[in-house]
Amino acid sequence: MRIEIPREVERFGPIKFHDVQKVWELDAGLKHTKNEPKEKERRVITRVAYESIQAVQEEMAIVVPIKDEKIKLLEGVLAGIPHHCQVIIVSNSKRTPVDRFKIEKDALEHIAKFMKKEIFIVHQKDPKLAEACKNAGYPHILDDNGLVRNGKAEGMILSTILAYLSGKKYIGFIDSDNYFPGAVYEYVQEYSAALYAAKSKYAMVRIAWHSKPKIVESNLFFAKRGRASEHTNKILNSLVSSYTGYGTEIIKTGNAGEHAMSLDLAMNIDYSSGYSIEPYHYINVLERFGGIVGSPQPEIMKQGVEFYQIESRNPHLHEVKGEEHVKSMSREAMESIYHSPICPDHLKEEIHQDLISRGLIAEGEEVPNTLRYYPALTKVNMLKFKDTLKKTAYAEYLKADLKDYKYINGRNGLMREKVVTTDHLPEKHEKLEVK
Ligand code: GDP
Ligand code: CO
Numbered sequence: 001m002r003i004e005i006p007r008e009v010e011r012f013g014p015i016k017f018h019d020v021q022k023v024w025e026l027d028a029g030l031k032h033t034k035n036e037p038k039e040k041e042r043r044v045i046t047r048v049a050y051e052s053i054q055a056v057q058e059e060m061a062i063v064v065p066i067k068d069e070k071i072k073l074l075e076g077v078l079a080g081i082p083h084h085c086q087v088i089i090v091s092n093s094k095r096t097p098v099d100r101f102k103i104e105k106d107a108l109e110h111i112a113k114f115m116k117k118e119i120f121i122v123h124q125k126d127p128k129l130a131e132a133c134k135n136a137g138y139p140h141i142l143d144d145n146g147l148v149r150n151g152k153a154e155g156m157i158l159s160t161i162l163a164y165l166s167g168k169k170y171i172g173f174i175d176s177d178n179y180f181p182g183a184v185y186e187y188v189q190e191y192s193a194a195l196y197a198a199k200s201k202y203a204m205v206r207i208a209w210h211s212k213p214k215i216v217e218s219n220l221f222f223a224k225r226g227r228a229s230e231h232t233n234k235i236l237n238s239l240v241s242s243y244t245g246y247g248t249e250i251i252k253t254g255n256a257g258e259h260a261m262s263l264d265l266a267m268n269i270d271y272s273s274g275y276s277i278e279p280y281h282y283i284n285v286l287e288r289f290g291g292i293v294g295s296p297q298p299e300i301m302k303q304g305v306e307f308y309q310i311e312s313r314n315p316h317l318h319e320v321k322g323e324e325h326v327k328s329m330s331r332e333a334m335e336s337i338y339h340s341p342i343c344p345d346h347l348k349e350e351i352h353q354d355l356i357s358r359g360l361i362a363e364g365e366e367v368p369n370t371l372r373y374y375p376a377l378t379k380v381n382m383l384k385f386k387d388t389l390k391k392t393a394y395a396e397y398l399k400a401d402l403k404d405y406k407y408i409n410g411r412n413g414l415m416r417e418k419v420v421t422t423d424h425l426p427e428k429h430e431k432l433e434v435k
Contacts, residue, residue, distance in 0.1 A: 001048045001193045002028040003310070010250040012240060013291035014304040017250045020208050020311050021194075026186060048193040056192040057084040059170055060260070061163035065155045066176035067092045068100055069319065071107050074176050078111060078119070080184030081174065082192075086166050086397065089121040089176075090155040120394035122162065124148050124155050132388035133158075136381040140374045149372075153277035157374060160266050164377070165386050167400035170195055172260030175318060183314035191260035194308040202268070202300055204261035204281065205308040206253035209316035222315060228330035229255045231358070232279050235337050235351060239283070242344050243292065253309045254279045255333060266377070268300060273372040275329040276336035282307070283340045292342050331360045331368070338367045381407045 002025035006018035024045060031039045031049040039049045062085040064077060074089075081087055089108070093100035101123050108121055122129060130147045133139060141157055143149045148158055156173060163171045172191045178184050187207050194205035211222035232254030241248050253259075255278050269288065272280040285305050287293060337343055338351045348367075355361045361368065383405060386398055 001026060001053065001189055003046050003048065003190075003193055003197075005044055005046055006308070008250060010240065010244070010248050012244065012286065014289055014301050015285055016304060016306045017240070018306065018308050019250060020252050020309045022311050023190065023313055026189065026313060046193075046197055048196055052196050053082075053189060053192045054084055056170060056196050057082050057188070059168055060084075060172060060188075060192065060195075061086045061088055061159075061166055061168040061170070062172045062174055062188060063087075063156065063159040063163065064089045064174050064176045065092075065152050065159070066090070066104065067152075068094055069176045071103060073179065073319070074104065075107065075111060076181040077174060077176050077178050077184050078108075078117070079115075080178075080181030080188075081117075082185060082188050083115075083117060085118075085172075085188065086163075086168060087117060087119040088159050088162050088166070089119065090124055090159045090162075091121060092124040092150060092155055095123075095125075118397065120397050122158070122394065124150075124158060128389060128392055129158060132385045133380075135388050136161075136385035138377070138380045138385075149273070151274045153271055153273050153275070153374075156277060157271050157377070160263075160377060161380055161382075161385060162398070164263055164267065165382060165389075165398040165400050169263055170260060171263055171266050173257065175257050177319040179317040179319075180314055183312065183316060186312050186314050187258050188260075190310040190312060194310055195260065195262065198262075198306050198308065200303045200306045201262055202265040202303055203306040203308065204259060204265055204285075205310060206256035206278075207258035208252045208256070208309050208311045209258075210311050210313055211315045213315045213317055228326050228333065229253075231330060231354060232333040232337075235334065235347065235354070236279060236282055238347055238350065239286070239337060239340075239343065242347060243290070243342075251282065251309075254282065255329070256309075258312075265305065268297065268376050268378060270376050271374045272336050273374070274332050276332040276371050279333040280336045283337060283342070287340060287342055290342070327360055330358075331355065332371060334360070335368060335371055339369060339371070383407060 004022045006021050008019035010017040028047045031051050040046055062081050066074060066089060091101050091104055093104060095101055105121055108119060125147050130142055133142055141148050141154050148154055160171055172188060174184055191205050195203060211224060214221050214223055233251050236251045236254045237248050257278060269284045271277055289300055289305050334351050334355055338348055352367055356363055383402055389395055
């Protein structure tokens, strides 16, 4: 892959937001090619060779969350995921009256005969997984019935634990309702290229779609960005500029469902529920590492956290889920910014007005507070989690080496080095200052 280096970078304490990067060539060959003996060029373009991309993918888990999607779509998505990734499907599909999960499993078994890929599937409501959460000291994602809660975020959190237990270094997410296997393939290549180029161990990459095809007056129209995204990005950028004092448009991937990160980062951030999980990545990194409300993890503060945004080439086409879906997604994104302890009052006012003017809440109504927050996964006792799952069908995939793993005082030492987490941030902070 040949990719331009980020033109702009916005710094916020130890956090770096890189501007959107354009892909010039989807495939830029092997390390040694006839006319290019070296892999990386040091000017404005980076060439990432096959070998380097493959090396990252050998250490990457790709999570596919699924809830009652068409099997044909899932098949296409699986066909698009590069071979070396460990695929984890986390399903919350219906079990009655038709057992959709069983259909998914059957389809997977059938596919597995044709492609020799490392894939396993779990159901979000599997009592064994709930038991594992409980035993491992992470009951936070369980509901009143003692099972893992509904929601894409909850499925993603669960699969992050499974990716850790699979011994992977990176985790990427691909929605199961994507119509283009070619786009899926491209996203994973881009995740890998960005994570390969990242300087910090705490890095995240998010896809900014080049375009979204729509039919407008019986012609194809390629829209640049979704409607919800415009608003989320604007408010996130206002949040950044209210501290730096400079206007910015750096964030263009506030709602990016397509994203990947190092597990070191994934284990050290808090999560929020439902569809707010993606914008909350930005917010939580600012909260935890922005230096506004204390710096809990000196090691991460030293290395810094990096955000990359890559503009994909394939158009993005997924299932249309209707107006209500887009509305609630947008409202949840706004909610997660509004209720952050680092959201200044003037921005709260702006969010409130924005929600009213878009008809997402009624005049005179307060900004709702419906989200849940889940503490970082450093709280999970991985030994106990793994032990609870030892008789499951997918136990063979959980091959992380936990030989030197330590769990001390309710916190775990990460596999590559010891990093501890703090508890979730307090609700309110009196004085906010950028250090
Ligand atoms: P959008 O693409 O962001 O508008 O949202 P979608 O409704 O398409 O959801 C994104 C992905 O998450 C799709 O692949 C869904 O099938 C999946 N998904 C939605 N809800 C859940 C859930 O509760 N659990 C799991 N595991 N996946 C879900
Ligand atoms: Co979708």
